[in-house]
Amino acid sequence: MQQSLINSLMKDTLKTYFGYDNFRPLQEEIIRHILNKKDALVLMPTGGGKSICYQLPALLSEGTAIVVSPLISLMKDQVEALQSNGIAAGALNSNNDETENANLRRACIDGRLKLLYISPEKLVTEKDYLLRDMNISLFAIDEAHCISQWGHDFRPEYTQMGIIHQQFPQIPIIALTATADKITREDIARQLHLKNPRTFISSFDRPNISLTVKRGFQAKEKNKAILEFINRHSGESGIIYCMSRSKTETIAQMIQKQGIRCGVYHAGLSPQQRDKTQDDFINDRIQIVCATIAFGMGIDKSNVRWVIHNNLPKSIESFYQEIGRAGRDGLPSDTILFYSIGDLILLTKFATESNQQTINLEKLQRMQQYAEADICRRRILLNYFGETTTKDCGNCDVCKNPPERFDGTIIVQKALSAIIRTDQQIGTGLLIDILRGNYSTEVTGKGYQELKTFGAGRDIPVRNWQDYLLQMLQLGYFEIAYNENNHLKITSSGTDILFGRAKATLTVIHREESAIKGKKKKVIISKEFSFGLPGTENEDLFEALRGLRKQLADQEALPAYIVLSDKVLHLLSISRPTTIEEFGAISGIGEYKKKKYGKDFITLIKQFVDNT
Structure with missing residues (x-):
């Protein structure tokens, strides 16, 4: 196929199914590489657009793409998002009944499914049966750092993925992760037996996320600061990460006493309880989750507006991935890290007693250096992942309040x-x-x-x-x-x-003034995040659009952000389209959503325009 035709098809597919006019950095290059049947290792930050790097080539290729994913909740989220864009996708897992799985297998063999999500364990059991009878276009290994003992989230079942290339040598593999240092990247490529893989490393910079560290707070002061912060982010989704299960419970109780909907997530709860918390959070039935680090990998929720770390994380990789769950839609989002000597002592004890004492102590030391730094924090993060910048970010506490x-x-x-x-x-x-x-x-x-x-x-x-x-x-x-x-x-x-x-x-230690109770932090869409559109946003219209989105989502039993993202709602409230074609021209609205939701949203916007 001619290169110009491929380029045209790629652009058309991006607009038709995903609603975007242009690719993000590296996406086009990665997709072309996969379409040429070559292996790739992709490092792209959370919210950077990793999924399109394998979803789009799957749409442009004959057969079905196999996507290996570690969590059922993550598969469910991805499949719902694809189906909401009119793409034939399914997930083969233990949550389905036998009839569902039988229908999925038949759809794959008949070539009616473009993407099949599957767990690593299920892939191993299906490789001699279902996979053998399918026309497979590509393999995508999501959260690929799970294969490496050097990674921050090692999962033994991932180590079996090396069989893919042995059994299917001609089918390209794309391994994707948001966080992997050099040693982890090498380990991923080795264990997956990738053939002359090309490594694509996107910028790790997430300029929309503010970075703040608060040191030396005692428990009572920390709780007070957390409540004041939540008060300024009234109604906005957020995650609070804690070191221990008991702390997630006590902080959640404190928040619930304020009349705020808050859930708990940790390994001590039953799978049903954890699933319920995650489902409630995704569907906006609760505003906040207090969690141990067990929570989050299965979260594709685009409108998480803030993340708090109640304690120092054990490594920069963990920290970066966890704060990356905020602001996936590119809108301004806030993060706070609380840090004390007590955290350092306890984490050092854990690292010293671990099987990988040397590397875990080194990772903790780098995290400590970040927390104690008096230079731009974003530069430290970027440098850790091998990316340098000559400018301070202006969106971290050190830049905003240079130390005296x-x-x-x-x-x-x-x-x-x-x-x-x-x-x-x-x-x-x-x-x-x-x-x-x-x-x-x-x-x-x-x-x-x-x-x-x-x-x-x-x-x-x-x-x-x-x-x-x-x-x-x-x-x-x-x-x-x-x-x-x-x-x-x-x-x-x-x-x-x-x-x-x-x-x-x-x-010099600066203590900020307490927030005035009831005063919400006003979300200001700065020039950098104003989407290049003329006009100003109307808050009443945005809230009305949110209400309509929730109504449509509830009718379909979908999370609201899968119907339309917050970013798309902001664009609609600024540009106020009054025709279906204008609605479809909004970035993030593809053909399927234009036809499905256009009439409802246009009707609402017209009513608003007529009444103002």
């Missing part, structure tokens, strides 16, 4: 002096009690109230002491002896400060 420094020698000396006077046999909690002059049981039990430094730092709030100790740890003035009950040990640099041979510079 002061001579903190006396503060540091007070802390180090207390450590020395206890023979370096205390942890951070006891150190703060001594500095603050608290007559706690542990302090009085060891006679520490008699120390010269007892109460020497009572003028500094506990939260600020937490922050200063994190700074001192980062600056290398003391170390934590993890093998000695987390006692603090002064380094040679710390000794120089303590005895006045050197000065210590600390960063």
